[in-house]
Amino acid sequence: MSDEIKIKVSNLNFYYGKMQALKNINIDIMDKKITALIGPSGCGKSTLIRIFNRMCDLVIGAKAEGSVIFDGENILNSSIDIVKLRQKIGMVFQKPNPFPKTIFQNIAYGLEINGCKDKSFIKFKVEETLKKAALWEDVKDRLNDSALGLSGGQQQRLCIARALAVEAQVILFDEPCASLDPISTAKIEELILELQNNYAIIIVTHNMQQASRVSDYTAFMYLGDLIEFGSTNQIFTVPKNPKTEEYLSGKFG
Amino acid sequence: MNALKEKVIKSILSITAFASIAFLIGIVVTLFANSLTALKGIDQIQFLFSSDWAPYYSPAEYGILSMVISSALIGITAALVCIPLGIGTALYLNEIAGSAQRKILKPVIEILAGIPSIIFGFFAMAVLAPFLQNIFDLPSGLCILTASLTLGIMTIPVITSIAEDALGFVPIGFKEASYALGGNRWQTLIKVTIPAAASGIITSIILAIGRIVGETMIVLMVAGGSLAIPTSILAPARPMTSTIAAEMGEAAYGSLHFSALFEIGLLLFFMTFILNFISERISKKYRLKLGQGR
Amino acid sequence: MKNKIIQQFFFSLITISALITALFLLIIIFFIFKNGFNAISWEFITSVPKNGMTAGGVSPAIIGSFCLVAAAILFSLPLGLACAVYLQEYSPKNYIVDIVKTGVSNLASVPSVVFGLFGLAVFVKFFGFGVSILSGGLTLAILVLPNIITTSQEALSAVPYSFREASLALGATQWQTIRKVVLPAALPGILTGIILSIGRAAGETAPIMFTAAVFYKKGRPDSIMSEVMALPYHIYALMTEGVNPEKQTVIAYGCALILLVLVAVLSSLAVFIRNKYRSSYER
Structure with a gap:
């Protein structure tokens, strides 16, 4: 277990037009650990996670200040190659969003757009990542069926596999279980715990139990501020900030 | 490398996009440019309010009143055919027909809505006109009634198709609420479903009216072509569109006559825009009322 | 009771x-x-007209219609699709784009005779293409252009945003995303629009009256600059010109049937494709 910092966020401010969505955020994301972002709706946790792979660029009028250091570079710099960045930092979304293609093509997609033409390598990668995502046994006989025919939980695991295939180092989960049933949720959580051995993982969640079950570190955000950040154990047992305590005990949110 | 490729593709796309928009703006510009001679050379009061259209006389006369009246008269009579039948059929499909029946009839109606007008015009000329001539003992079957009936029948599927879509989009909960309060099917239909679908129904009617007034081939073939102000629906008439089609081939390029025909085209063009504007306004208003603002 | 009678009525x-x-x-x-x-x-389908249009077949009109439609789609499809992709995927979302969209959809309902006027003034006269396949094809292309833009744009906007997000998050560029994810997903909708446009272009008469079509043309069209016979115009001409209305009406019936079947088959295909794919992304 290394205690290496994977992403270092310093003095990060973020604006949608005139609205300030993030206020002076400082946070270190550790490698091979799971960091949970919690807080009520609109607190900025989804915005923060979308800065890590610059998906926030897709919103008009978005503007970021400060620094987010990843691999020795400030990813907020306009000179950064967003395409490369997004390959290194994968993302899994709230709603499973497989492409309307076959299961095989869904995984192969990321490799193909990066110019990989080696068929046998792609085949190998598809099997490897599906295994990593604990989906191989479910789908090995129907790789050429449409991904839309899978169940919600299977689709979400496919989306995770898809992100793993492009050799991501960090995986961002944006409420990955929000639209899943409890059994599928348990499977995804199990998978996330397993993945932490090789990846830095950031997970946005509304579900307190989920945060306490899976994460090593927890950040509580409120109205664009990072109120408290620490080990999950500490946050959930002895929160320092009264706001955190109120939130965790269900007084608001 | 990738970034450059992206930029090149984006520029190509934007250039093509602007080219097609330029083409479409070109239509308006062309209509205006070619109408200029007429706008300057013909007294506009006379143009709009005289019914003497005699481009081959000297001095030539350009008054389009009779055409406007013919267009309006044909439009109104055709609307009397297509609105009740079109909406009636839509209500039938939505409320009375079973789902198996609707599954077949809906696509059929959509396919019928796409039949080219020339086929209706041909039928009217070959079958309907002689038939009406016999019944009403007319000197010729080519008259307003023939044209209106044909236009009316042609636009029934247009209205039915769009109106049925609108009826189908009404949330089932609205109907259930009405049934739960003891409303029967007719009361529910008239008090709940139809008002909720009103914007789509009105849009379908306006679209059909636009199709009727803008239709050329049918009126050219069976309206009779007389330039006198029509006195009854059994009289022959010549609306705006068929004048353009009938005379365009003979008018010399750049002449006052040529330009006058373009001005009629310009009027038709503005008429479509006004109809579209009204229909957009109506659908916006109703959508807000229903709280389905999108 | 009274209510029941009213409903019955x-x-x-x-x-x-x-x-x-x-x-x-x-x-x-x-x-x-x-x-x-x-x-x-x-x-009737394969031979040329004989005896002053009173006998023989209508093959030149079928070939002519085919040429006109092909030319129309050839011009309008790349333009319309590129325009739709640009408006939907690239252009900043502001009021100018809204105006353009409204303008384009309004143009779809402009009377076809007005497009005929435009074609005559611009292609036949101004550019000097004369009465030809080129002029008629371009006129029909402009006529169906708003349709193609609107339907393609609707098809593109129906593709869930999450597909784009997923692709971008995997490190795809915007163009890769459009080409490999968005366009394939929108294909059925785009195809429906194209097929309906083909049907529309094949059936329109007024736009080609002054720009491309003639009642009789000996032999096949030899270049895009030659005038042609066309099915819809042929029906019109058979009914309004010539010397033997009775025999011509019989031929016109044949033309009308060919045109009717052609357009009906095209629209059935379009309706079929649309209904098949309509709900595939709704979950």
Whole structure:
């Protein structure tokens, strides 16, 4: 277990037009650990996670200040190659969003757009990542069926596999279980715990139990501020900030 | 490398996009440019309010009143055919027909809505006109009634198709609420479903009216072509569109006559825009009322 | 009780109106099929008109219509699709784009004779293309352009945003995302628009009257600069020109049947594709 910092966020401010969505955020994301972002709706946790792979660029009028250091570079710099960045930092979304293609093509997609033409390598990668995502046994006989025919939980695991295939180092989960049933949720959580051995993982969640079950570190955000950040154990047992305590005990949110 | 490729593709796309928009703006510009001679050379009061259209006389006369009246008269009579039948059929499909029946009839109606007008015009000329001539003992079957009936029948599927879509989009909960309060099917239909679908129904009617007034081939073939102000629906008439089609081939390029025909085209063009504007306004208003603002 | 009678009365009225509609449309289709079948034969489809348009076939009109439609789609498809992709995927979302969108959809309902005027003034006269496949094809292309733009744009906007997000998050560029994810997903919708546009272009008469079509043309068109016969115009000309109306009407029935079947097959195909894919992303 290394205690290496994977992403270092310093003095990060973020604006949608005139609205300030993030206020002076400082946070270190550790490698091979799971960091949970919690807080009520609109607190900025989804915005923060979308800065890590610059998906926030897709919103008009978005503007970021400060620094987010990843691999020795400030990813907020306009000179950064967003395409490369997004390959290194994968993302899994709230709603499973497989492409309307076959299961095989869904995984192969990321490799193909990066110019990989080696068929046998792609085949190998598809099997490897599906295994990593604990989906191989479910789908090995129907790789050429449409991904839309899978169940919600299977689709979400496919989306995770898809992100793993492009050799991501960090995986961002944006409420990955929000639209899943409890059994599928348990499977995804199990998978996330397993993945932490090789990846830095950031997970946005509304579900307190989920945060306490899976994460090593927890950040509580409120109205664009990072109120408290620490080990999950500490946050959930002895929160320092009264706001955190109120939130965790269900007084608001 | 990738970034450059992206930029090149984006520029190509934007250039093509602007080219097609330029083409479409070109239509308006062309209509205006070619109408200029007429706008300057013909007294506009006379143009709009005289019914003497005699481009081959000297001095030539350009008054389009009779055409406007013919267009309006044909439009109104055709609307009397297509609105009740079109909406009636839509209500039938939505409320009375079973789902198996609707599954077949809906696509059929959509396919019928796409039949080219020339086929209706041909039928009217070959079958309907002689038939009406016999019944009403007319000197010729080519008259307003023939044209209106044909236009009316042609636009029934247009209205039915769009109106049925609108009826189908009404949330089932609205109907259930009405049934739960003891409303029967007719009361529910008239008090709940139809008002909720009103914007789509009105849009379908306006679209059909636009199709009727803008239709050329049918009126050219069976309206009779007389330039006198029509006195009854059994009289022959010549609306705006068929004048353009009938005379365009003979008018010399750049002449006052040529330009006058373009001005009629310009009027038709503005008429479509006004109809579209009204229909957009109506659908916006109703959508807000229903709280389905999108 | 009274309510029940009222309902009975109005439902009968609705049913009667549906029956009248069906009757009207069936009569028209019946006449065209019955008389058209008598006129149609293999020879009718493959041979040229004879005896001053009173006998023989209509093959030049079929070929001419095919050329016009092909030219129209060739011009309008790349332009329209590129325009839709640009407006939907690249252009900043502001009021100018809204105006453009409204303008484009308004143009879709402009009377076709107005497009004919435009084609005459611009392609036939101004550019000097004369009465030709080129002029007629371009005019039809402009006529269906708003349709292609609007339907393609609707198809693109129906593709869930999450597909784009997923692709971008995997490190795809915007163009890769559009080409490999968005366009394939929107294909059925785009195809529906194209097929309907083909049907529309094949059936329109007024736009080609002054720009491309003639009543009789000896031999096949040899270049895009030659004038052509076309099915819809041929029906019109057979009914309004010539010296032997009775014999010409028989031929016109044949043409009408060919055109009717052609357009009906195209729109059935479009309706089929649309219904098949309509709900595939709704979960």
